[in-house]
Amino acid sequence: MKRFSRIAIITGLAIPVASLVYFAVALLQAARVPDSQDWKSAADVVRKGWTPGDLVVFSPQWAQGASPWLSDLNVDTGENPDWYDASKAGRVWVIASMDGRHAEPPDGWKELSTNKLAKTTVRLWRPPAGRTHVYGFREHIGDALISRVRGPRREICSNLKDSRWYCGREHPWLFVGQDSKDIAGRVRDVIWAHAVDKAVLETAWPEVPAGKTLTIRYGLTQRAAESREGSPVVFKAFLNGKVVLDAVLQPDEWGWVTKDVELDGKGTSEVKFHVSAPNTQSRQLCFDADVWQ
Amino acid sequence: MANRIRRIDIIAGLILAGCYFAMLMTTLDIGFSRDEGFYFRAAEEYSHWYDDLVESPSKAFSKKSIDKHFAYNPEHPALPKMMFGLSWRLFGKMHDPAKEPWSRVWYHNTKPPKPILGIMAESTAMRLPALILNSLLVMFIFLFGVEFFNRRVGFVAAASWMFLPHTFWHSHLACFDMPVTAMWFLVAWLFLKATPPLAERRADRKRTWGLAIATGIAWGLAMSTKHNAWFMPAVFLLWYMISRWEEVLPRGVGGRRRFAFGNIPPAFWMMLILGPLVFFLTWPKLWFDPIGHLGFYIGRHAKHEYYWAYYFGTLFTKPPFPVTFPFVMSLMTIPGPIVLLATTGLGKSFRSWWLSRQGRGWKITSPLPVAGTDTILFVFLNFLIPFAIIAAPNTPIFGGTKHWLPGVAFLSLFAGLGFETVANAIDGLGERSRCFRRRTVRAVMLLGCLAAVLTPAAWDTFHGHTNGSTYYNAAFGGFGAMGRHGMQREFWGNTAFSALPWLNKNAPKNAHVDFHDTAWDSVKMYWRDGLLRRDIKPLWDFKKADYHLFHWHKEFLDLEERGRKAIGSDIPAFIVEQDGVPLLNLYQRPPKTPTPRTLPVVRPRAPRAGGAAPGKAVDKGGEE
Numbered sequence: 001m002k003r004f005s006r007i008a009i010i011t012g013l014a015i016p017v018a019s020l021v022y023f024a025v026a027l028l029q030a031a032r033v034p035d036s037q038d039w040k041s042a043a044d045v046v047r048k049g050w051t052p053g054d055l056v057v058f059s060p061q062w063a064q065g066a067s068p069w070l071s072d073l074n075v076d077t078g079e080n081p082d083w084y085d086a087s088k089a090g091r092v093w094v095i096a097s098m099d100g101r102h103a104e105p106p107d108g109w110k111e112l113s114t115n116k117l118a119k120t121t122v123r124l125w126r127p128p129a130g131r132t133h134v135y136g137f138r139e140h141i142g143d144a145l146i147s148r149v150r151g152p153r154r155e156i157c158s159n160l161k162d163s164r165w166y167c168g169r170e171h172p173w174l175f176v177g178q179d180s181k182d183i184a185g186r187v188r189d190v191i192w193a194h195a196v197d198k199a200v201l202e203t204a205w206p207e208v209p210a211g212k213t214l215t216i217r218y219g220l221t222q223r224a225a226e227s228r229e230g231s232p233v234v235f236k237a238f239l240n241g242k243v244v245l246d247a248v249l250q251p252d253e254w255g256w257v258t259k260d261v262e263l264d265g266k267g268t269s270e271v272k273f274h275v276s277a278p279n280t281q282s283r284q285l286c287f288d289a290d291v292w293q
Numbered sequence: 294m295a296n297r298i299r300r301i302d303i304i305a306g307l308i309l310a311g312c313y314f315a316m317l318m319t320t321l322d323i324g325f326s327r328d329e330g331f332y333f334r335a336a337e338e339y340s341h342w343y344d345d346l347v348e349s350p351s352k353a354f355s356k357k358s359i360d361k362h363f364a365y366n367p368e369h370p371a372l373p374k375m376m377f378g379l380s381w382r383l384f385g386k387m388h389d390p391a392k393e394p395w396s397r398v399w400y401h402n403t404k405p406p407k408p409i410l411g412i413m414a415e416s417t418a419m420r421l422p423a424l425i426l427n428s429l430l431v432m433f434i435f436l437f438g439v440e441f442f443n444r445r446v447g448f449v450a451a452a453s454w455m456f457l458p459h460t461f462w463h464s465h466l467a468c469f470d471m472p473v474t475a476m477w478f479l480v481a482w483l484f485l486k487a488t489p490p491l492a493e494r495r496a497d498r499k500r501t502w503g504l505a506i507a508t509g510i511a512w513g514l515a516m517s518t519k520h521n522a523w524f525m526p527a528v529f530l531l532w533y534m535i536s537r538w539e540e541v542l543p544r545g546v547g548g549r550r551r552f553a554f555g556n557i558p559p560a561f562w563m564m565l566i567l568g569p570l571v572f573f574l575t576w577p578k579l580w581f582d583p584i585g586h587l588g589f590y591i592g593r594h595a596k597h598e599y600y601w602a603y604y605f606g607t608l609f610t611k612p613p614f615p616v617t618f619p620f621v622m623s624l625m626t627i628p629g630p631i632v633l634l635a636t637t638g639l640g641k642s643f644r645s646w647w648l649s650r651q652g653r654g655w656k657i658t659s660p661l662p663v664a665g666t667d668t669i670l671f672v673f674l675n676f677l678i679p680f681a682i683i684a685a686p687n688t689p690i691f692g693g694t695k696h697w698l699p700g701v702a703f704l705s706l707f708a709g710l711g712f713e714t715v716a717n718a719i720d721g722l723g724e725r726s727r728c729f730r731r732r733t734v735r736a737v738m739l740l741g742c743l744a745a746v747l748t749p750a751a752w753d754t755f756h757g758h759t760n761g762s763t764y765y766n767a768a769f770g771g772f773g774a775m776g777r778h779g780m781q782r783e784f785w786g787n788t789a790f791s792a793l794p795w796l797n798k799n800a801p802k803n804a805h806v807d808f809h810d811t812a813w814d815s816v817k818m819y820w821r822d823g824l825l826r827r828d829i830k831p832l833w834d835f836k837k838a839d840y841h842l843f844h845w846h847k848e849f850l851d852l853e854e855r856g857r858k859a860i861g862s863d864i865p866a867f868i869v870e871q872d873g874v875p876l877l878n879l880y881q882r883p884p885k886t887p888t889p890r891t892l893p894v895v896r897p898r899a900p901r902a903g904g905a906a907p908g909k910a911v912d913k914g915g916e917e
Contacts (some may be wrong), residue, residue, distance in 0.1 A: 004721030012718020016745035019630035023749035026767035033873045062776030063873045071864045164690040
């Protein structure tokens with residue numbers, strides 16, 4: 001009688017075989033990592049074809065080793081890609097390295113060129129044609145009217161400093177204005193609108209230029225979601241007085257939600273946002289909006 | 294009955310330990326983590342107590358002297374820091390303030406002591422006791438394997454342990470996590486040796502009591518190393534109650550069970566008596582306020598603040614923490630072949646236990662080479678419980694893998710057992726094929742298989758050893774797993790080390806550098822070791838800094854954004870990366886544009902038509 005079964009032999013020998021396969025994978029992974037010369041070569045390709053308004057992103061987005069060679073250019077250094085924001089640029093350079101799995105932008109983008117280098121690939125993309133970015137709410141925060149509504153009372157916030165509106169004196173977090181916050185996997189440029197105690201925080205743009213689509217993006221900051229404090233936040237958007245978005249964000253809700261609203265394309269519109277929460281502890285709501293033609 | 298450890302085994306164990314020590318000493322290019330910086334400082338301050346001890350022993354043992362020298366870092370036992378300090382005083386090459394007056398500020402009370410032997414860098418001298426103890430752990434693992442399994446298991450277990458990138462990285466540091474791992478293993482080994490079945494204990498009382506005393510002393514030293522050791526009696530008690538409960542509850546004359554007080558193993562008594570005594574004697578802070586300081590110590594660690602852990606894209610900041618954390622992190626941060634071996638060893642052990650329990654032991658064709666019926670359970674509990682402590686949803690997770698390393702040391706024994714499956718397979722080939730029947734052929738095959746499993750692990754360990762705490766295995770994408778799976782990248786501010794050459798080369802004289810997560814005491818050691826230019830001024834305020842070192846932690850990302858704005862540059866001037874994953878971004882303040890002598894004339898521009906977006910013009914550029 002044999003002491004060792006066929007299965008036992010196969011199992012036993014599978015371990016060194018699997019180890020060798022593992023080793024090959026490990027060596028391959030290390031071999032495809034670009035060195036500083038590879039990064040520099042990729043950056044040189046970008047510089048050569050650069051035109052004002054371009055943007056550089058990476059694929060995978062966290063592999064940003066080329067960025068020191070792109071010092072005076074517009075580079076997205078967020079942890080994860082945001083193709084929506086990237087689509088505001090005229091053209092987008094994608095420096096892909098290693099697996100480069102996330103190199104492909106969504107449908108509608110057009111590839112203009114590809115440069116395969118030793119360990120990187122530099123691709124140039126054009127965002128979807130047929131639409132133009134007309135108006136960014138964050139950039140036009142100075143045009144906004146901010147108020148806190150408590151029943152019939154309305155408190156106007158009129159102190160604008162460094163693109164932030166304060167109701168009275170400057171405050172570390174009680175303001176509506178430009179900020180950059182870690183939300184849903186990356187740092188984003190947003191409009192900070194922390195919920196206010198016993199009031200509805202209203203941010204209104206009375207004369208938004210005409211366009212075809214109003215795109216609203218909103219979410220709680222990473223800190224707010226992970227703290228799991230306070231109560232659900234109500235976030236509403238109004239177009240010419242009509243509710244076009246009515247969302248409730250749970251205390252631990254993680255995400256950066258996009259909502260498109262059709263516009264009639266004629267004349268200016270009034271766009272208004274309401275933020276409120278019964279318990280405002282750490283209710284760090286942020287949003288942004290754009291009008292596209 | 295355990296196997297006898299022979300002289301040749303001890304020599305082999307010492308050779309393995311020596312190899313590990315050589316591996317550690319040749320890879321000292323590892324930055325100073327935050328906690329290491331704090332322990333450098335504590336070690337230096339504590340070492341001045343030795344001066345009191347030499348000058349006037351009675352003064353040294355006074356409350357005044359103890360309070361003066363041991364005031365810093367009272368939340369951890371003093372023993373490791375006393376050892377680091379002693380080694381520093383003996384071997385460290387301190388600066389001479391007469392020749393280098395600027396070096397005074399790098400030392401406690403601006404008084405660097407005179408070197409005694411002065412043969413190594415100060416940080417290396419501080420690290421030396423840990424380096425030695427951590428090397429001895431390799432020998433402990435080997436000898437444990439030899440004694441309770443066989444030489445092959447011992448060797449593979451020890452070699453597996455040597456080639457774990459995270460433990461290898463931690464083994465360099467003047468910290469407590471690896472020393473307490475070594476002490477846990479030593480205590481467990483001594484305890485198991487001291488606690489054979491009752492009949493064997495009675496047969497050799499002298500040996501039993503000798504080992505019991507050694508266990509008690511070792512446990513006291515383990516408690517004086519780090520608080521992980523407090524869990525050990527519970528592990529041992531659990532094992533004893535599962536496997537040997539009949540010793541203390543034997544059947545009496547009438548068949549009824551009675552409590553046999555005298556059958557309690559001496560090791561428990563010695564742990565109870567000698568452990569606290571040694572703990573007390575080796576922690577001077579306890580000498581004059583034992584109850585008060587012990588209360589502070591327990592309270593501090595029972596209510597430890599929560600550190601943040603980035604785990605599969607989620608930043609965990611408070612309980613409940615994921616139960617899977619220590620298991621999955623180990624799966625990801627132990628080289629693939631070792632994971633395979635350990636899993637096989639665990640599976641094989643479980644199968645043997647299950648079949649024996651079901652009375653189907655005859656089905657075990659290749660029994661585990663284990664001495665003692667309860668040894669596997671003992672090893673299993675010592676592996677599992679350190680993991681389980683961190684897996685508890687309310688236990689603070691400190692970001693890395695270091696807090697369950699005592700369990701990993703026992704897991705390596707399962708890796709050793711797992712290799713028995715490979716050896717059995719080769720023997721099986723010999724049964725089936727004539728060409729494999731020759732011993733030489735099988736020996737060569739065995740060595741080949743051993744090389745096949747250890748070489749990838751060794752490569753993993755040495756490749757990127759400077760950033761070894763950020764290692765993830767190739768099955769999860771290698772170091773790239775940090776980015777791909779949203780896992781913790783940098784842990785303790787040590788990556789600044791890799792940015793120092795760039796700073797030394799590029800920073801202008803007297804440049805101000807915001808070191809971010811690197812501790813002040815770590816920066817001081819960089820100066821002392823000549824790794825940082827002495828004119829470079831550290832500060833922790835990016836608004837005033839010329840350079841900002843951003844250690845890539847998920848929880849710091851908001852801060853990075855503020856840092857960029859304050860520095861005035863969105864793009865890092867230098868990146869410390871490991872296999873393409875940025876670990877530290879160095880931001881440089883752009884040079885100030887000189888004010889023009891005459892103000893430029895600003896002419897109003899013609900209004901643009903239709904509020905055209907910048908993108909429109911750019912599109913046109915793209916078409917050109």
